[in-house]
Amino acid sequence: MDDSNSFVVVANRLPVDMSVHPDGTYSISPSPGGLVTGLSPVLEKHRGCWVGWPGTVDVAPEPFRTETGVLLHPVVLTANDFEGFYEGFSNATLWPLFHDLIVTPTYNTEWWQAFREVNLKFAQAVSEVSAHGATVWVQDYQLLLVPGILRQMRPDLKIGFFLHIPFPSPDLFRQLPWREEIVRGMLGADLLGFHLVQNAENFLALTQQVAGAAGSHVGQPNTLNVSGGALVREVGAHVTTADGRRVGVGAFPISIDVEAFERASTSKVSELLTTLGSPDTVFLGVDRLDYTKGILQRLLAFEELLESGALDPEKAVFLQVATPSRERIEHYRVSRSQVEEAVGRINGRFGRMGHPVVHYLHRSLSKADLQVLYAVADVMLVTPFKDGMNLVAKEFVANHRDGSGALVLSEFAGAAVELTGAYLCNPFDVESIKRQMVAAVHDLEHNPASARSRMITNSEQVYTHDVNVWANSFLTCLADAGEDS
Template identity: 70%
Template sequence: MAHSFVVVANRLPVDLNVAADGSTTWKASPGGLVTALTPILEKHHGCWVGWPGSVDSSFEPFHTDAGVLLTPVPLTEHHFEGFYEGFSNATLWPLYHDLIVTPIYRRDWWETYREVNLKFAEAVAELSAPGATVWVQDYQLQLVPGILRQLRPDLKIGFFLHIPFPHPDLFRQLPWREEVVRGLLGADLIGFHLPQSANNFLALTRQVAGATGSHTGQPDRLQVDGTASTREVSAHITASDGRRVGIAAFPISIDTAPLTALSGKADTQAIREQFGNPKTLLLGVDRLDYTKGILHRLQAFEELLDSGAVNPEDCLFVQIATPSRERLEQYRQARVEVEAAVGRINGRFGSLGHQVVHYLHQSLSKEELAGLYTAADVMVVTPLKDGMNLVAKEYVACHPDGSGALVLSEFAGAASELSQAYLCNPFDAESLKRQIKSAISGLGQQDARQRMNTMHAQVMTHNVDLWANSFMEDLNRV
């Protein structure tokens, strides 16, 4: 069956559960992207193409409970190691996050990345109806638009990058920079979270891939778009084949309704009592990734305790660190360092029956997270580099009464929208300590409530539906 709307992403929006008897079931993955795109997929009898999450396994297409067709793309262990763990997450991920760790450039990984992108593109080409719309998601599949343009020139193709796009001087390190840019320019519309990422990409096209703009061989300058949408900037460049490619910033957001419903049911008093009913409850929720700045915030908290600025009897830090890419050395090292810091802080400032830092290296349910968000006095979000960071928005959404405070890294994409947060430089321990202390001291005061109310209004009016609809409207106009 041919489909008029196809979403293609590295992963299908489901997780495979294997029971003790060997039977398998699929469970919907949590996430705003799935929620935002499901109505569009249902309306257009669409299809989602992605890897099912299990290597060396083959699955037939199947439907979700909502009636969306999911088409698995099988990957071997060799594909997974070279395409996902290798080129995607040991080459592109650190490169796109400003070299927080050193990227590894291996030709065999690049060849596997190219091979897997071809597999995805061929699956999409076969499933797409004449003139269909295809929306490609994220850095793992940057070659898919260009391949699809060759296989199916009739398609309307959108691409969205969910992580930052680096400065051209950094990107040009990549040995296969021209191929990646040409792959992206196969799309009709390329979306980024922030104007800075869009500007970086536009500047890059002046130097590689033969892309030109309408004036003296340079891309068009970005112009502020005044329409009432999440779109921040828009521009066009002309690819080497003469097509006009749209470039715009679309800050992604969250699915606010179910989260606020869960937070409204949370028993915050019971949650706080689980932790000994502290006067001040600080919270961090992250994937255990070296870009998230978990170690930096723990070290700052330790220094606050050491100086006496924070009383260990009154203040408790809860850190949720979801397991992530644990076969990669940089991630294993990040875990070692974080858990050593947790042990050291509790050893120095805890007491019998009382931990100063409660640390969980596991995933929590949506209900548990909403409860923690609602119960926490201060949310500490300190990524060293982040495309957006939806955790910050989730916390704000759970405080409609203006309670709470958000300490937020200025290097998180969300900082451009949540400018009323206590913004900090996570590389500067003094900045981190100062803003954490300010957030704690300001709790309950009028200024703090006004900050949270302003941010809450922003999050509630700029949700994930607006993001998805804005992108689709622009793609349809191209």
């Protein structure tokens, strides 16, 4: 036990990337990602401790502090841990299951054993670094068992858990052979947070259906209290466990650190537009290269609009940034192949020498580079088949506070609940994507007042419900949770 750490975040990854060099030395650099973006300001404020995996197998640095004073406590994973826990159970079992079976989950007993063992490793690390009575905030689907294990190890801790991906309907979740253990693990927390009210309601319904989840008695949940748009200010729902503990359940839509956004350099924006050939319309997609993100479908929509003449290849370009992701998993390799084949085909059909119509980058970009892309884009396309929230949509909106631009957004992204000024589409229907792309371009060109009003509605939501509101709401509810146990 470390008496200095009264606030601890535990997540699968540390907020850094660690690279091991051939001579055995290593280098560490800040890592991108929605979770890091959301939690870093909170930890800096509390000067807390972050427990997580540094991204390398069999080796990890000693605990160290970042420049902003956050203590990073690495957890060592072996190659077998990584394969079974991360690539296996986390991303080939839970990820597709929680994203409504876009691909078929694999239920593998050895992966499940690895998942249990690694969750125990994380819980042990948290137990070691946490002060007596500390607040511990467990993050995401890779660590679903940690709250329950921690509850047994350290009953003095105040434990919160937040799920950053969707929570599926009970009918889907009950496919999981280890469903009771997962639910019991989650119920080790004092407060469970989800992005959307629907996700929270799915979990509440599940606890009533899976009898073993909370022992012999599961309390009748109260109605979720919702105020301030989609934000739950007070947890009005709970599950009562067999030992009489009340576990709060609520919806807390994550957001971004709007204060961290700086306006993109005007000269860089101008330079990029010139490089692109000064098109009338710039479409933009920024995603991990993941089969849930609907990248191929938006490319097909763009291709068909070029084919029909609705878009002129001399006047419209598509920029797609596809960050590498889980490239050893078969479904991800297939997705990359399909996307890159489509990019080549579209450019072969509609581009010309020195003037591709699709500009494709398969790498990570810095925040500054992304802000230039956001500023250049006229229409942002965020078309996932299923997404917990999607912070890219909010980042684009934050960069267009003046009301410029338009957002075409999947109705199955969590952000669709909040960004009501977006042009909502059905990502499973290419015709729907096409209609909303055309509608966005039409409004920008012929009905600018309407387009501006829609974007200002979006930006006001993002700026009034930023990451600080998310974190403060959750932590306030966590402080109050369990008091009636």
